[in-house]
Amino acid sequence: MTTAKRDTYTPETLLSVAVQVFNERGYDGTSMEHLSKAAGISKSSIYHHVAGKEELLRRAVSRALDGLFGILEEEDARVGRPAERLEYVVRRMVEVLIAELPYVTLLLRVRGNTDTERWALERRREFDHRVAELLKAAAGDGDVREDIEVRLVTRLVFGMINSIVEWYRPDGRGMNEREVADAVAQLAFGGLRKAGDGRG
Amino acid sequence: MTTAKRDTYTPETLLSVAVQVFNERGYDGTSMEHLSKAAGISKSSIYHHVAGKEELLRRAVSRALDGLFGILEEEDARVGRPAERLEYVVRRMVEVLIAELPYVTLLLRVRGNTDTERWALERRREFDHRVAELLKAAAGDGDVREDIEVRLVTRLVFGMINSIVEWYRPDGRGMNEREVADAVAQLAFGGLRKAGDGRG
DNA sequence: CCTTGTCCCGACCGATCGTTCGGTTACTCT
DNA sequence: AGAGTAACCGAACGATCGGTCGGGACAAGG
Numbered sequence: 059m060t061t062a063k064r065d066t067y068t069p070e071t072l073l074s075v076a077v078q079v080f081n082e083r084g085y086d087g088t089s090m091e092h093l094s095k096a097a098g099i100s101k102s103s104i105y106h107h108v109a110g111k112e113e114l115l116r117r118a119v120s121r122a123l124d125g126l127f128g129i130l131e132e133e134d135a136r137v138g139r140p141a142e143r144l145e146y147v148v149r150r151m152v153e154v155l156i157a158e159l160p161y162v163t164l165l166l167r168v169r170g171n172t173d174t175e176r177w178a179l180e181r182r183r184e185f186d187h188r189v190a191e192l193l194k195a196a197a198g199d200g201d202v203r204e205d206i207e208v209r210l211v212t213r214l215v216f217g218m219i220n221s222i223v224e225w226y227r228p229d230g231r232g233m234n235e236r237e238v239a240d241a242v243a244q245l246a247f248g249g250l251r252k253a254g255d256g257r258g
Numbered sequence: 259m260t261t262a263k264r265d266t267y268t269p270e271t272l273l274s275v276a277v278q279v280f281n282e283r284g285y286d287g288t289s290m291e292h293l294s295k296a297a298g299i300s301k302s303s304i305y306h307h308v309a310g311k312e313e314l315l316r317r318a319v320s321r322a323l324d325g326l327f328g329i330l331e332e333e334d335a336r337v338g339r340p341a342e343r344l345e346y347v348v349r350r351m352v353e354v355l356i357a358e359l360p361y362v363t364l365l366l367r368v369r370g371n372t373d374t375e376r377w378a379l380e381r382r383r384e385f386d387h388r389v390a391e392l393l394k395a396a397a398g399d400g401d402v403r404e405d406i407e408v409r410l411v412t413r414l415v416f417g418m419i420n421s422i423v424e425w426y427r428p429d430g431r432g433m434n435e436r437e438v439a440d441a442v443a444q445l446a447f448g449g450l451r452k453a454g455d456g457r458g
Numbered sequence: 459c460c461t462t463g464t465c466c467c468g469a470c471c472g473a474t475c476g477t478t479c480g481g482t483t484a485c486t487c488t
Numbered sequence: 489a490g491a492g493t494a495a496c497c498g499a500a501c502g503a504t505c506g507g508t509c510g511g512g513a514c515a516a517g518g
Contacts (some may be wrong), residue, residue: 087369102468171283171287206445215418221416221421241406251448252413
């Protein structure tokens with residue numbers, strides 16, 4: 059039956075291995091041979107669980123996108139003053155990014171060579187746009203600086219957040235999700251200079 | 259003679275075409291066939307000008323690294339108060355990044371699959387380290403906030419700057435290098451919140 | 459026992475990979 | 489004009505690519 063539990067591979071466990079290799083070697087730089095070596099099964103056996111290489115990519119970026127879009131559906135992201143909703147979304151982005159680190163990492167590196175990659179890029183743009191609107195509303199309230207273009211600020215803040223995938227590693231003794239989220243929020247809203255009180 | 263000017267390809271003109279394709283498709287996702295189509299010459303002719311695909315990558319990342327390390331040798335980056343030297347370096351990084359956009363873009367995307375890529379990653383880390391020391395000195399002077407770890411701040415600011423390659427396109431009617439550098443410096447040092455006066 | 463279906467494998471497919479080679483064109487210099 | 493050579497090409501190289509195929513091992517249900 060379909061609900062039976064086996065100690066062999068499932069599409070999910072295979073995915074976690076594949077995503078790790080994708081992030082180390084790059085998607086295009088990873089062959090099915092690399093995946094079979096990393097997973098410990100033969101190349102042809104992979105096709106018993108998933109349709110192919112691109113399905114693994116699709117499953118991975120879907121998981122990342124679900125996590126990000128899920129933020130926008132949370133109550134604190136939907137109701138309240140835009141500036142506060144924005145800060146909440148920024149913090150949650152960091153948390154989700156860390157919680158789903160390998161999947162988001164892969165999402166952020168997609169180039170657009172295949173249909174799956176182009177779909178991922180489109181959905182990413184959609185998410186960016188939603189956050190940009192939040193920032194725009196906050197600027198309309200006079201809660202954030204207006205001397206820099208909204209679109210530019212959005213891109214820079216996204217750049218700062220997304221760069222986390224380039225260095226954060228869950229060592230155990232490192233920072234946890236909350237600490238990183240605090241640092242990002244403080245730096246993004248308060249800036250590098252000492253004068254700012256950092257709010258709270 | 260070697261100084262003769264031809265209207266055919268040189269390693270440099272070929273490089274500019276190759277880097278553009280590398281950035282569109284990714285290095286691993288680009289075949290020599292793709293390059294020959296984009297350059298308008300046959301695949302085998304490329305090997306008359308360069309030793310192979312990896313040499314094109316090495317030339318490209320070398321150019322980007324030379325631009326970045328060149329900043330650290332400029333006078334304003336070497337003498338003066340660390341906090342001011344830091345702000346100068348940040349602004350110059352943005353300018354160099356935009357001036358050498360395709361080359362820096364490629365540099366920031368290498369994964370480490372070949373010797374060339376690993377060498378590029380090592381030199382990048384060296385540059386990051388040099389800037390981190392500058393930030394550390396500025397923190398020692400009490401000129402920047404110390405409530406966030408120096409290494410973390412460095413990474414986040416680098417993330418913000420480096421993200422420029424993901425969206426900046428020299429349209430002509432868009433922002434110029436100086437305007438982007440100003441915005442980055444203002445956001446990095448002054449933060450998103452309105453309270454900050456933005457210094458000057 | 460035998461069937462059924464899951465899980466896995468080695469061998470192989472056509473296509474494409476980066477690269478090489480022999481040879482032709484076209485320009486420069488004398 | 490003739491020699492020399494830089495620039496270029498089509499064809500082909502062995503290797504590897506993502507993916508297919510037929511079948512074997514194994515556990516569960518009858």
